[in-house]
Amino acid sequence: xxxxxxxxxxxxxxxxxxxxxxxxxxxxxxxxxxxxxxxxxxxxxxxxxxxxxxxxxxxxxxxxxxxxxxxxxxxxxxxxxxxxxxxxxxxxxxxxxxxxxxxxxxxxxxxxx
Amino acid sequence: xxxxxxxxxxxxxxxxxxxxxxxxxxxxxxxxxxxxxxxxxxxxxxxxxxxxxxxxxxxxxxxxxxxxxxxxxxxxxxxxxxxxxxxxxxxxxxxxxxxxxxxxxxxxxxxxxxxxx
Numbered sequence: 539x540x541x542x543x544x545x546x547x548x549x550x551x552x553x554x555x556x557x558x559x560x561x562x563x564x565x566x567x568x569x570x571x572x573x574x575x576x577x578x579x580x581x582x583x584x585x586x587x588x589x590x591x592x593x594x595x596x597x598x599x600x601x602x603x604x605x606x607x608x609x610x611x612x613x614x615x616x617x618x619x620x621x622x623x624x625x626x627x628x629x630x631x632x633x634x635x636x637x638x639x640x641x642x643x644x645x646x647x648x649x650x651x
Numbered sequence: 652x653x654x655x656x657x658x659x660x661x662x663x664x665x666x667x668x669x670x671x672x673x674x675x676x677x678x679x680x681x682x683x684x685x686x687x688x689x690x691x692x693x694x695x696x697x698x699x700x701x702x703x704x705x706x707x708x709x710x711x712x713x714x715x716x717x718x719x720x721x722x723x724x725x726x727x728x729x730x731x732x733x734x735x736x737x738x739x740x741x742x743x744x745x746x747x748x749x750x751x752x753x754x755x756x757x758x759x760x761x762x763x764x765x766x767x768x
Contacts, residue, residue, distance in 0.1 A: 643693035
């Protein structure tokens with residue numbers, strides 16, 4: 539089955555700086571890669587996703603890049619703000635049925651004032 | 652707006668008790684999932700279901716079972732709760748693959764924090 543590794547496990551940045559979280563996946567046939575944000579005490583929510591036919595996708599201050607050859611994808615957050623502080627999870631869709639996702643272990647991002 | 656609800660936010664049970672966690676979604680989604688979330692381990696899939704009465708084991712099914720008698724409801728059952736099942740349990744749903752833009756997106760419930768004493 540799919541295996542997803544995520545780094546770093548914790549990340550601390552100054553407000554206004556950029557943050558980058560990286561994930562690798564094992565199944566070269568995976569074709570969908572979502573990112574979820576989980577604020578303290580709340581449910582994970584999708585913030586951006588990318589499909590394997592696209593190399594980069596951007597939505598305001600967040601962007602995701604995908605390198606299919608190397609089997610890795612990254613989340614980029616620019617001009618970080620305190621409200622960006624949360625746990626971020628990457629995931630890759632399994633090639634089997636049922637829309638099954640395999641998640642990374644999460645990155646705790648802290649944006650300091 | 653997709654709504655996924657879980658029957659309890661917090662639950663305290665004794666070792667050996669049978670525990671039922673309920674999840675309901677209101678978007679007519681075919682797929683439903685149960686995860687447990689533990690610090691440093693991320694979200695691990697316990698079971699999922701792609702149709703009524705259908706179920707598939709995820710990565711950590713041992714000690715759990717599930718039931719899906721109606722499309723909107725997916726139940727997680729701990730037959731005999733143990734202390735190592737103390738965790739946050741998250742339910743999610745998604746539409747049938749390929750039939751909607753973003754059809755793979757999973758929508759999560761608020762979670763049930765279970766403590767087994």
